[in-house]
Amino acid sequence: MWRLLKFVAVYELRLWAALFRWIARRPVPVAAGTTRHPYIGAVKMILICLIVVSAIEIPILELMIPWRPVANAALFLGVYGLIWMIGLAATMVVHPHLVGPAGLRVRNGISLDLPLDWASIDTIEVRRRSMPPGGQTQLEDGVLSLGMASQTSIDVRLTAPLVLPVRKTKGEPVSTVRFHADDPEALVAAAREYQESAVKNR
Numbered sequence: 001m002w003r004l005l006k007f008v009a010v011y012e013l014r015l016w017a018a019l020f021r022w023i024a025r026r027p028v029p030v031a032a033g034t035t036r037h038p039y040i041g042a043v044k045m046i047l048i049c050l051i052v053v054s055a056i057e058i059p060i061l062e063l064m065i066p067w068r069p070v071a072n073a074a075l076f077l078g079v080y081g082l083i084w085m086i087g088l089a090a091t092m093v094v095h096p097h098l099v100g101p102a103g104l105r106v107r108n109g110i111s112l113d114l115p116l117d118w119a120s121i122d123t124i125e126v127r128r129r130s131m132p133p134g135g136q137t138q139l140e141d142g143v144l145s146l147g148m149a150s151q152t153s154i155d156v157r158l159t160a161p162l163v164l165p166v167r168k169t170k171g172e173p174v175s176t177v178r179f180h181a182d183d184p185e186a187l188v189a190a191a192r193e194y195q196e197s198a199v200k201n202r
Contacts, residue, residue, distance in 0.1 A: 122158060
């Protein structure tokens with residue numbers, strides 16, 4: 001229970017910090033030469049629809065509930081939920097995928113931050129795929145799919161199977177990582193430049 005409460009508290013703090021950075025236009029600093037690659041495009045319309053519906057619900061509930069204490073509680077929860085969803089969108093904007101000298105970082109808001117150094121990456125290519133039912137994180141035959149809106153657009157084949165810090169893998173080694181980027185061609189082009197540099201410097 002303590003672990004769960006700690007996780008929720010840390011998650012909330014990081015979400016509010018991301019919302020502040022988004023509003024203040026203060027991106028998280030990154031190493032020199034690092035490029036940012038967004039992925040929110042795949043779920044942008046879904047998030048906008050949820051936010052709009054939540055915003056419409058707030059005044060409707062305020063008018064429909066005749067009991068003041070209940071109406072106040074519903075108003076508080078409605079406003080908090082609305083801000084929370086905007087904060088969720090902010091986490092995806094503030095924490096994009098990163099390609100830099102140290103390697104590739106595959107991200108999903110504040111719930112996933114997977115670093116892969118260039119020495120562990122064999123090939124990286126654009127490959128658009130639709131995911132079968134089973135959630136946005138799937139592992140099958142050593143292939144880890146980290147989808148957005150049930151799709152991936154980049155395949156990363158590793159030089160050797162690795163145990164990655166992703167809960168869904170349950171300690172099983174992974175040989176290929178698939179994930180989504182809004183502009184996969186740009187991310188792959190940037191990654192290949194660093195891969196070539198890494199090979200030359202070995």
